Amino acid sequence: MTTSAPTNRWTACNLDPRQAAFWQSTATLNAVPACRRSWKTEGAKRRLVRAALTPSPHPNRRFFACAPTHQQARDIFWADLCQMVPDWALATGNRDRDIRASDLTVHLRDGGVLRVAGLDRASRIEGGFWDGGIVDEFGDCRPDVLHEHIVPMMVREGSYIDLIGSPSGRNHWYNLVEQIKSGDMPSSAHFTWKGSEVLHLYLGRERAAEVLAQARATMDEDTYLQEWEGAFTSPRNQVYYAFRESDHVEPCPYDPMATLFVGFDFNVSPGVAIICQEQPYRGTSPNVDRSEDVTMVIDEVWIETNSNTQKVCEEILRRYGGHEGEVWVYADASGGSGHTSQISGSDLDLIEKVLSPTFGSRTISDEGGTVGKTRNRLTMDIPRANPPVRSRVNSVCARLRAVDGTIRTRIDPKCKHLIRDLEGVQYRKGTNDIDKAGAPDLSHISDAWGYLLHRRHPMMERAWVVEQLC
DSSP states (O other), rough: OBBBSSSSOOOBBBBBBHHHHHHOOOSSSSEEOOOOSSSSSHHHHHHHHHHHHSSOOSSSOOEEEEEEEEEHHHIIHHHHHHHSOOGGBBSOOOOOHHTTTTTEEEGGGGGGGGEEEESGGGGGGSSOSSSSSEEESGGGTTTTTIIIIIIGGGOOOOEEEEEOOOOOOSSSHHHHHHHHTTTTTTTTEEEOHHHHTHHHHHHHHHHHHHHHHHHHSSSSSSHHHHHOOOOOOTTTBBBBTOOOOHBBBOOOOOEEEEEEEEEEEESSSSEEEEEEEEEEOOOOOOOOOOSEEEEEEEEEEEESOOOHHHHHHHHHHHHTTTSSEEEEEEOOGGGGTOOOOSSSSSSSHHHHHHHHHSSSOOEEEETTEEEEEEEOOEEOOOOOOOHHHHHHHHHHHHOOTTTTTOOOOOOOTTTTHHHHHHHHOOOOOTTTSBBBSSSSSSHHHHHHHHHHHHSSOOOOOOSOOOOOOO
């Protein structure tokens, strides 16, 4: 495919069918996590200018081109957009008057505007509707910028947004792409391509092969996959480094007679719990231990917003109120002194209060009087204090994969939030502290699982500490 437009800046380009599909897309939201130097930014610029120059019944249309910071946005977009807009499309035809570097705006006929701005201050693009836009390096933007600052202003018929950039770990960029791929976001489209598939279209096959060979020789595997293959790799500071979806995830059976192990972490948004059983492994994975029961993560509770401990317990009862075996509870030890809502009592008090009528002892009566009393099937196994974070993490990783390669955990695929945690939770750069701020919705459900596993299967600490080599 060859594209052209009315200025010299619009040079001819040969496109791979996947790139051509992006160029022709009419979706409201287009996500393009693709490799470096592969036309994704160039294509988005051309789509933006094309949309701005296309006649419309709406006057005073507005278009934006954004990046994580104002300087980035200027460097990526400003010069190119100025060169792409022909004189006849300007408000007065005078480039000195209509192209304003002071506020990075290009003023078009019919009152239209092209604006370049950085999203380090999202207020730069607030106030009024937008008809089209680009966000480059979306993975480096704040997670809330799309749904809180951009989408609410893109309600006019025909408005669209292109989100582009190389993959950046398993963060909000990855989550958005997965939502689109699963069909959960109507009127959205996903496009991607690898350097090995498209670079030869611009560089020629010999030069493209040289560029990729040099990249392979100077990058670690994860960085190469991310930058040149457009792949969302697990972060290199991955806390639960022993986890691999292909090794650990498969359907896990529920046994109504076996003990139910429930782990809690106390939050309002989200409210979470993890539900496990320990059973013999009868699957086909060669590295899973068959000499003892393995931890089967059969389910998770995730209440996105406005949750509290009582709501989480009620959801557990809704799903497992008919459970006939014992129920053991593990949780954040600090839940004994605080609570996640204005309901009276600590979180641990609330768990016992809500679950005891179903799983605790109770008197059985009939018309003739008391018949008997059921045994108490509920056990609260809570330590006086939480273990050190490193100890808890080590217990999880050891259960995921021992040094000899043995696996003692299976995770049901419906536990998607736990899987996302295990893939995405990171250490803060240069520390052994879990990064709670970078992705606020991560770490809660893996913490709940960690309290459970460290209590049931603690990895014994030695008198020495082996530091991770970086």
